[in-house]
Amino acid sequence: xxxxxxxxxxxxxxxxxxxxxxxxxxxxxxxxxxxxxxxxxxxxxxxxxxxxxxxxxxxxxxxxxxxxxxxxxxxxxxxxxxxxxxxxxxxxxxxxxxxxxxxxxxxxxxxxxxxxxxxxxxxxxxxxxxxxxxxxxxxxxxxxxxxxxxxxxxxxxxxxxxxxxxxxxxxxxxxxxxxxxxxxxxxxxxxxxxxxxxxxxxxxxxxxxxxxxxxxxxxxxxxxxxxxxxxxxxxxxxxxxxxxxxxxxxxxxxxxxxxxxxxxxxxxxxxxxxxxxxxxxxxxxxxxxxxxxxxxxxxxxxxxxxxxxxxxxxxxxxxxxxxxxxxxxxxxxxxxxxxxxxxxxxxxxxxxxxxxxxxxxxxxxxxxxxxxxxxxxxxxxxxxxxxxxxxxxxxxxxxxxxxxxxxxxxxxxxxxxxxxxxxxxxxxxxxxxxxxxxxxxxxxxxxxxxxxxxxxxxxxxxxxxxxxxxxxxxxxxxxxxxxxxxxxxxxxxxxxxxxxxxxxxxxxxxxxxxxxxxxxxxxxxxxxxxxxxx
Amino acid sequence: xxxxxxxxxxxxxxxxxxxxxxxxxxxxxxxxxxxxxxxxxxxxxxxxxxxxxxxxxxxxxxxxxxxxxxxxxxxxxxxxxxxxxxxxxxxxxxxxxxxxxxxxxxxxxxxxxxxxxxxxxxxxxxxxxxxxxxxxxxxxxxxxxxxxxxxxxxxxxxxxxxxxxxxxxxxxxxxxxxxxxxxxxxxxxxxxxxxxxxxxxxxxxxxxxxxxxxxxxxxxxxxxxxxxxxxxxxxxxxxxxxxxxxxxxxxxxxxxxxxxxxxxxxxxxxxxxxxxxxxxxxxxxxxxxxxxxxxxxxxxxxxxxxxxxxxxxxxxxxxxxxxxxxxxxxxxxxxxxxxxxxxxxxxxxxxxxxxxxxxxxxxxxxxxxxxxxxxxxxxxxxxxxxxxxxxxxxxxxxxxxxxxxxxxxxxxxxxxxxxxxxxxxxxxxxxxxxxxxxxxxxx
Numbered sequence: 022x023x024x025x026x027x028x029x030x031x032x033x034x035x036x037x038x039x040x041x042x043x044x045x046x047x048x049x050x051x052x053x054x055x056x057x058x059x060x061x062x063x064x065x066x067x068x069x070x071x072x073x074x075x076x077x078x079x080x081x082x083x084x085x086x087x088x089x090x091x092x093x094x095x096x097x098x099x100x101x102x103x104x105x106x107x108x109x110x111x112x113x114x115x116x117x118x119x120x121x122x123x124x125x126x127x128x129x130x131x132x133x134x135x136x137x138x139x140x141x142x143x144x145x146x147x148x149x150x151x152x153x154x155x156x157x158x159x160x161x162x163x164x165x166x167x168x169x170x171x172x173x174x175x176x177x178x179x180x181x182x183x184x185x186x187x188x189x190x191x192x193x194x195x196x197x198x199x200x201x202x203x204x205x206x207x208x209x210x211x212x213x214x215x216x217x218x219x220x221x222x223x224x225x226x227x228x229x230x231x232x233x234x235x236x237x238x239x240x241x242x243x244x245x246x247x248x249x250x251x252x253x254x255x256x257x258x259x260x261x262x263x264x265x266x267x268x269x270x271x272x273x274x275x276x277x278x279x280x281x282x283x284x285x286x287x288x289x290x291x292x293x294x295x296x297x298x299x300x301x302x303x304x305x306x307x308x309x310x311x312x313x314x315x316x317x318x319x320x321x322x323x324x325x326x327x328x329x330x331x332x333x334x335x336x337x338x339x340x341x342x343x344x345x346x347x348x349x350x351x352x353x354x355x356x357x358x359x360x361x362x363x364x365x366x367x368x369x370x371x372x373x374x375x376x377x378x379x380x381x382x383x384x385x386x387x388x389x390x391x392x393x394x395x396x397x398x399x400x401x402x403x404x405x406x407x408x409x410x411x412x413x414x415x416x417x418x419x420x421x422x423x424x425x426x427x428x429x430x431x432x433x434x435x436x437x438x439x440x441x442x443x444x445x446x447x448x449x450x451x452x453x454x455x456x457x458x459x460x461x462x463x464x465x466x467x468x469x470x471x472x473x474x475x476x477x478x479x480x481x482x483x484x485x486x487x488x489x490x491x492x493x494x495x496x497x498x499x500x501x502x503x504x505x506x507x508x509x510x511x512x513x514x515x516x517x518x519x520x521x522x523x524x525x526x527x528x529x530x531x532x533x534x535x536x537x538x539x540x541x542x543x544x545x546x547x548x549x550x551x552x553x554x555x
Numbered sequence: 556x557x558x559x560x561x562x563x564x565x566x567x568x569x570x571x572x573x574x575x576x577x578x579x580x581x582x583x584x585x586x587x588x589x590x591x592x593x594x595x596x597x598x599x600x601x602x603x604x605x606x607x608x609x610x611x612x613x614x615x616x617x618x619x620x621x622x623x624x625x626x627x628x629x630x631x632x633x634x635x636x637x638x639x640x641x642x643x644x645x646x647x648x649x650x651x652x653x654x655x656x657x658x659x660x661x662x663x664x665x666x667x668x669x670x671x672x673x674x675x676x677x678x679x680x681x682x683x684x685x686x687x688x689x690x691x692x693x694x695x696x697x698x699x700x701x702x703x704x705x706x707x708x709x710x711x712x713x714x715x716x717x718x719x720x721x722x723x724x725x726x727x728x729x730x731x732x733x734x735x736x737x738x739x740x741x742x743x744x745x746x747x748x749x750x751x752x753x754x755x756x757x758x759x760x761x762x763x764x765x766x767x768x769x770x771x772x773x774x775x776x777x778x779x780x781x782x783x784x785x786x787x788x789x790x791x792x793x794x795x796x797x798x799x800x801x802x803x804x805x806x807x808x809x810x811x812x813x814x815x816x817x818x819x820x821x822x823x824x825x826x827x828x829x830x831x832x833x834x835x836x837x838x839x840x841x842x843x844x845x846x847x848x849x850x851x852x853x854x855x856x857x858x859x860x861x862x863x864x865x866x867x868x869x870x871x872x873x874x875x876x877x878x879x880x881x882x883x884x885x886x887x888x889x890x891x892x893x894x895x896x897x898x899x900x901x902x903x904x905x906x907x908x909x910x911x912x913x914x915x916x917x918x919x920x921x922x923x924x925x926x927x928x929x930x931x932x933x934x935x936x937x938x939x940x941x942x943x944x945x946x947x948x949x950x951x952x953x954x955x956x957x958x959x960x961x962x963x964x965x966x967x968x969x970x971x972x973x974x975x976x977x978x979x980x981x982x983x984x985x986x987x988x989x990x991x992x993x994x995x996x997x998x
Contacts, residue, residue: 029806030826040636044831044838045734066619070845077640077841093565100615104666122642183573184853184863188878201875237771355774363773364820371822471576498579505578509569512619513852516612520845524735524874527842534735535876543880545853546580548739548866550880 035125042078050531051079055125057530059083060146062135062154062165064115066510067181069101070519071153072119075526082127083119084149087112088134098510136161139168147172151526155179159426159458166191166422175529178422179522180450182463183506186518186543187450189555190525190536191422194319196330197415198407199533206300208350208412209370211245212259213305218369222246228276235277237359239366240293244301247272247294260302270295290357305346311414315341319416325392329399332392333407334414336385340377348377348408378408419539425555430490436553437493443542443551445495449503452482463508475504502546514545567592570621573862582861591860595621596667599859602688603627604677604704606653608839609694609730611643612848614657617692618665620856625661626688628673628680629654634800640841677704678981682711685725690855693729694848696837698757699927699979701729702893705742705750706980709894712745717896719745726865728854730847734838737847740869740885741854744894747868748885751893755922756885760835775816775823779832782811799834808833846872892923892984899986906962906969906990911943915958918975926977933973935966942973962988 036043043051057080061068064087072083089111096104101118102111112130120128131138135157138145146152146165152174154162162178169176169191176191214222227246230238251260251269260266273295277287307315314320319327320334327335340348351374353367382404389398425431436444456464456478464474479500486493521541528536543550564571574591581587601622603613606629617625631653633644643660644653654672661670673680677700685691685707695701708727713720727742729750742749767773768781787797787808798804809829816824830836850870857865869885890897901917903909911931918929930944942965943957944950957965967973969990974983 029809032802032826034635037635038638040639040827040830041836041839042639044827044836045840073642074841074845077638077642079639093562094568097566098569098619100619100664104664121645123638124646203873203875357767358773359771360773360819360821363771367773367822368820465572465576468576501579505573505576507572507576509572511569511573511853513616513849513856516616516849516852517846518849520842520847520849521874521878523845524840524842525878527840534874537877541878545850546863548850548853548870548880548882550878552877 039079046527046531046533050533053531054527055079055081057081057150058148059526060086060149060152062086062152063089063156064099064101064111065155065181065515066095066099066512067179067515067519067522068153068155069099069115069119070515071155071179071522071526072115073101073122074520074523076119076123076126076128078527079123079125080530082129083116084128085112085116085130086133086135086138087115087130088132088137098512098515100512135165139165147174149174151175151177151529153177153179153522153526155181159454162454163423163426170421170423176422177522177526177529179518181510181515181518182450182453183503183509183511184514184545185446185450185503185506186514186541186545187447188518188522188525188537188541188543189422190419190529190539192417192419192529192536192539193421195417195419195529195532195536196328197413197417197528197532197535198330198410200410200413200415200535201533202413205413207352207354208305209241209297209301209353210305210346210349211241211248211301212303213346214245215373218373221365221369223249236288236290236357237362238290239358239362240290240297240356241353241366242362243273243291243294244297247276248302259304260298266298266302270298273298288357293356307341307347308412310416311347311412314414314416317416323388323392325394327392329403332388332394332399333381333385333404335388336381336404337407337411339384340381347411348381349374350409350412351375352409374408375405378405381408415535417536417538420555429488431555433489434491434493437491440496443544443549444553445499446542446544447540447553447555448482448485448495449478449499451485452478452500453503455481455485463506465504465507467507471504471507475500478504511545514543517545518543567621574860578862580863582857582864585861591862592621595856595859596623598624599690600624600626600688601855601859602685602691603694604691604700605629605694605696606641606643606657606672607631607637607694607696608640608841608844609732609848609851610653611641611657612844613692613694613730613852614643614661614670616848616852617855618661618668618670620852622855622859623668625669626671626673627654627658628675628677629657630674630676640839640844642841677707682707686711688725690858691725691727692851692855693727694851695729695731701750702754702979703981705744706893706982708742708744709749710982714896726858728851728858730851732839732843732847735840735843735873735875737843737872738870739847739850739854739866739872741858741866742868748887749891749894752888752891753869753885754925757925759922772815772819772821775812775821775825775828776832778815778819778821778824779808779812779829781815782808783833786811797833799830805830805833843872843874846874888923893980899984900989901973901986902989902991903962904991906967906988906992909962910959911962911965912958914962914973915943918977926975926979928977930976931973932976933967933971944976 059075059080061072064085091102091106091109091111091114095102102114106114110132112132116128116130152169166176170193173193178189180187222242222245225242227243247269260269273291314334315338319331320338323335351371353370382401385399385404433444436442464478465471482495525537528534538554540553540555570592575587575589577587601617603610606627632650633648633653635649637644643657648656652674654674658670658672661668708725711723713723724743730739763777763780768777772778792807809826812824812829854866857863867884870882873879892899918924918926928945931942933940941954943954971988973986975986976983
């Protein structure tokens with residue numbers, strides 16, 4: 022057997038185990054995940070489902086806070102408990118069961134109620150990367166949400182009841198560099214090529230190419246060539262309207278020389294050039310959300326406490342003030358061409374991106390130095406990544422859950438205009454929470470109390486709506502349905518919500534992908550969902 | 556059963572609330588009673604196909620939704636790269652059967668639940684096996700397998716005087732995930748859109764043209780494909796066919812790809828990319844599988860209990876940007892190859908010039924057929940005649956010459972039935988030729 026000299030990189034067990042997710046958030050995302058500390062309040066079925074989908078991909082550690090004891094009902098809906106553990110601490114049993122699923126993750130528990138922990142241990146919750154809570158009563162939820170808001174710790178609140186689910190994200194400020202948009206236009210700068218690109222593009226006379234060379238020239242060169250011709254014929258103007266672009270497209274389409282059989286065949290690369298007229302003839306612009314970030318106070322008024330994201334934004338701002346565009350992404354989509362022509366072009370884009378990233382890195386280093394921050398505050402690789410994704414930067418500023426509960430006038434009327442809006446379920450859930458704090462039980466928990474509870478819950482919801490000055494009326498059947506549940510937690514519904522909430526937590530930890538902003542309702546009856554900004 | 560009645564009542568109290576109480580959104584035929592829970596616990600039989608990312612979640616979800624009689628089929632064994640999401644498996648289980656380990660985990664964890672594992676292919680069972688289930692749930696990563704089971708369920712349908720016998724319908728709930736995207740659907744064979752009706756939903760596989768790979772490579776993928784498709788068969792470095800799970804094989808491909816990329820100045824060949832290209836790796840995370848399996852299990856519960864109206868019939872999910880879902884009704888195709896009960900007619904412009912080869916290509920490439928290696932037979936003068944079959948070597952050699960013959964030369968007439976067999980279907984499909992020209996000269 023001919024065995025080649027082993028030059029392949031050694032694959033660690035860890036990179037093999039996490040291979041399928043590393044292809045999504047990369048080694049740097051994984052690194053953040055492995056250094057994260059997650060807290061779960063209440064190990065309900067939903068709570069353990071969320072933790073399971075965080076433990077498998079390998080968070081650093083978790084802590085469960087739960088003062089409850091395991092019941093028969095828990096066993097019937099929560100997979101991460103033992104059937105012979107009834108009466109034992111739910112925090113302890115869940116921790117042990119969950120730890121089995123990934124030896125890389127550390128886990129710990131506190132078998133005290135969250136209100137006990139809050140009142141007895143100062144600064145307990147603010148040492149976590151993210152805090153998650155399920156089935157948390159109002160009276161604890163409100164002070165905890167205030168505390169975490171002040172401490173700048175992201176807070177994810179979830180509830181699963183019957184066929185209904187709710188996720189609410191509370192985050193003061195969250196920044197994203199890699200949003201991984203599903204689709205994006207290539208960044209090619211054909212309308213304003215930098216010098217080396219322009220010289221290269223101008224050096225090729227597409228009309229003079231022989232049959233073979235014609236089929237090897239990249240679409241970009243073709244498009245630039247005919248764009249130049251078009252501009253010459255139109256007083257230097259670029260085609261803007263559809264009719265004008267049609268003229269340019271016709272110039273490309275008519276370019277081949279007829280062969281002996283007088284058949285004109287348009288080569289693949291020329292077809293590509295025609296397609297690029299749709300996406301590559303808009304002047305480079307700065308997306309609104311990015312411009313807003315550059316104009317943000319955090320970007321303009323840096324302090325020693327400014328995180329690297331805002332320092333890089335400030336450097337980007339200086340760059341944009343000078344160049345009037347974002348730095349180029351530096352990647353070239355594949356296009357039919359011979360190797361040399363394509364690679365030459367690709368290297369031009371790559372080098373320009375490197376050059377611009379270098380400029381922004383120097384600006385960022387200067388800013389950090391002027392702020393008196395250490396040299397390694399910002400690394401060159403970070404800046405390269407930042408520049409590559411400059412057009413997809415995101416800053417999310419949420420709202421504090423406690424405000425939502427204390428605000429007497431919550432303006433939901435816009436959503437409630439639509440009688441089918443899932444926002445009604447938010448209203449019901451708020452009513453449900455108030456019901457629990459008033460009666461210390463779920464509406465409909467006892468078989469003989471369903472009908473009286475429907476009336477009580479309707480009363481509570483009516484009061485809430487009038488507190489918020491909402492005139493809309495809730496359909497009775499929805500209140501009936503929630504009382505039918507009687508606090509039941511349906512496992513498969515919790516499984517759906519658990520997966521959703523876990524990925525939101527991963528987004529918060531890795532600073533990749535855009536998180537929910539900021540409330541999500543899932544209706545498993547119709548398999549519909551909706552997102553609301555509260 | 557060791558459970559006392561009281562603990563049983565309490566343990567399943569969550570489900571009992573939605574099954575024993577009326578609800579305004581339940582199915583019109585729903586009659587709340589304790590018998591429904593009895594039914595799903597004692598008589599209802601569920602088949603889960605696949606014990607991978609979705610399968611592990613499905614088994615857990617179904618066991619906690621009260622289902623006790625579950626079968627699971629999976630032909631795969633456990634790999635280290637499964638452990639980031641297939642949570643019923645441990646490091647010590649690597650190399651063991653997925654179906655067997657998953658079943659024993661659930662049976663141990665959920666008292667009274669009986670999962671029966673089948674460490675084999677779905678094709679190893681015939682209709683008598685599939686007929687025993689009330690509902691079939693699929694957590695598969697293979698489109699071919701999905702199409703096969705879909706074809707199987709359609710073949711189980713009974714029609715009396717063109718009226719479908721509802722008793723013969725076995726509902727299928729199907730889930731799929733890729734990265735942060737997923738979908739879940741409910742198929743009522745013969746009644747709602749089946750897998751074949753919506754075949755165009757699956758994107759075609761990316762194939763790089765051979766001439767690009769050989770002559771004008773530009774991407775790292777082109778270099779890797781070159782080594783895989785051209786160099787490996789030529790050099791045959793380990794005297795065996797390429798195995799994507801063999802680290803030595805991947806290393807060889809990696810090193811040769813790096814060499815080729817260097818030669819052309821192409822950046823970006825990494826070990827991870829090589830693995831991805833060679834094994835067609837689809838990224839996967841725990842969370843998406845949890846979501847889609849949860850949706851599927853909820854639908855199984857709805858169908859089995861009528862406590863709500865089931866999904867009609869397709870849901871897409873994506874949590875790249877916030878959390879997005881969309882539900883719609885995928886429509887039946889009136890001339891669906893599998894479920895439409897109408898004979899398939901293939902129009903042929905000119906049977907004098909159309910060669911059998913082109914007919915085979917059409918069956919493979921046309922979006923509504925997308926077959927893998929169709930085998931064609933027909934009946935001429937009352938005798939079976941194999942036109943072409945690539946799957947059996949001796950027959951392939953014997954019938955290869957037919958590929959270059961025209962339909963007329965092969966003696967095929969207007970209205971002729973062609974019997975087509977393919978891995979995508981458990982049954983033979985009949986396609987009727989329809990000639991669009993009148994002047995066909997039969998020899």
